[in-house]
Amino acid sequence: MQEATFLILTALASGSQHGYGIISDVEAISNGRVRLRAGTLYSALERLRVDGLVRVDREEVVESRLRRYYRLTAEGKRQLAAEASRLQADAATAFDRLGLAGGPAR
Amino acid sequence: MSDPGVLERGYRRWLRWYPRSFRAEYEAEILALLTDGAMAGQGRPAPRECLDLVLSALRVRLRPRVARSERSVFAAIRAMWIGTAVELVTVVTLVATMSAVRAHTLDQDPGFTAHQWHATVSARFEPNVIGGLVAIGFWICMAWSIGRGHRWPKVALPMFFALNLFGLLDGVLHDAAATSRPDLAAAFVLCLVELVGVVLVFRAKAATCGYPPLP
Numbered sequence: 494m495q496e497a498t499f500l501i502l503t504a505l506a507s508g509s510q511h512g513y514g515i516i517s518d519v520e521a522i523s524n525g526r527v528r529l530r531a532g533t534l535y536s537a538l539e540r541l542r543v544d545g546l547v548r549v550d551r552e553e554v555v556e557s558r559l560r561r562y563y564r565l566t567a568e569g570k571r572q573l574a575a576e577a578s579r580l581q582a583d584a585a586t587a588f589d590r591l592g593l594a595g596g597p598a599r
Numbered sequence: 600m601s602d603p604g605v606l607e608r609g610y611r612r613w614l615r616w617y618p619r620s621f622r623a624e625y626e627a628e629i630l631a632l633l634t635d636g637a638m639a640g641q642g643r644p645a646p647r648e649c650l651d652l653v654l655s656a657l658r659v660r661l662r663p664r665v666a667r668s669e670r671s672v673f674a675a676i677r678a679m680w681i682g683t684a685v686e687l688v689t690v691v692t693l694v695a696t697m698s699a700v701r702a703h704t705l706d707q708d709p710g711f712t713a714h715q716w717h718a719t720v721s722a723r724f725e726p727n728v729i730g731g732l733v734a735i736g737f738w739i740c741m742a743w744s745i746g747r748g749h750r751w752p753k754v755a756l757p758m759f760f761a762l763n764l765f766g767l768l769d770g771v772l773h774d775a776a777a778t779s780r781p782d783l784a785a786a787f788v789l790c791l792v793e794l795v796g797v798v799l800v801f802r803a804k805a806a807t808c809g810y811p812p813l814p
Contacts, residue, residue: 512629512631512632513632513635513636516632530648530651530655531629531632531633531636531648531651531652532629532648532651532652532653532654532656533655535625535628535629535655536655536658536659539624539625539659540662543664543665543666544666544667544668545666545668558627558631559627559628559631560628560631
């Protein structure tokens with residue numbers, strides 16, 4: 494799973510969000526490292542909808558502009574959890590081999 | 600102060616890079632996001648925004664629009680790319696083995712003249728090379744069409760398989776002297792890949808390319 498996909502799914506894990514909300518959340522989750530642009534976001538959302546990981550929750554019209562909220566499907570939650578477990582296991586192995594069993598020094 | 604309508608029209612122009620179905624689904628949302636995020640006084644789309652829209656649009660146009668869970672479809676697409684690679688190797692093999700075929704033919708028939716060789720090149724090699732290049736285009740087109748959920752590969756791929764199988768059998772049974780072994784081997788591999796592609800395309804469920812309705 495690509496990092497942008499992982500971050501979008503993570504942004505939607507706690508509830509439905511609209512496009513701008515996802516971009517802001519992804520930036521916050523990645524500590525400002527990943528800033529999605531509109532084209533990239535909607536291209537990824539389309540792929541995730543086709544794969545059945547994300548679906549449209551509801552639509553609103555705010556100040557005559559369409560605002561659509563997206564949410565994770567059950568399959569999206571399952572795949573995000575699987576990917577998070579995989580990353581966690583890989584990170585634990587890396588820390589272990591670096592002699593940093595408890596994670597990086599803060 | 601710049602006219603927001605001009606900025607919106609600018610974004611709309613760049614959004615035309617996307618397929619029509621994608622625009623129908625997402626254009627209003629993307630436009631709202633872009634115009635809301637525009638800096639005060641911004642009169643035209645920023646180069647980075649334009650580049651992002653163009654690259655994303657190309658990605659949307661070229662990638663499969665079938666769910667990844669449709670394993671047969673993705674296996675069929677991989678088979679088409681293998682076919683493209685084998686066809687490319689076939690064309691290169693044809694060109695590279697021309698002198699070996701000529702030497703083999705001279706061994707078999709010492710009276711084989713230069714004029715006869717040129718006639719063979721015109722009648723056999725050139726059409727095969729051109730046909731191979733056309734076939735490469737066909738394989739790529741098939742990979743794209745299968746990924747978009749089109750139905751016509753179910754008709755075109757078996758026909759392509761039958762045509763190449765006929766060519767292979769013809770080469771083995773009638774023109775073995777004018778056909779090199781690597782050429783025959785590549786044609787055999789191509790037929791196998793096509794057969795696998797045909798089976799996978801027919802095993803795939805009807806692709807679902809539409810968007811699910813709102814709850």
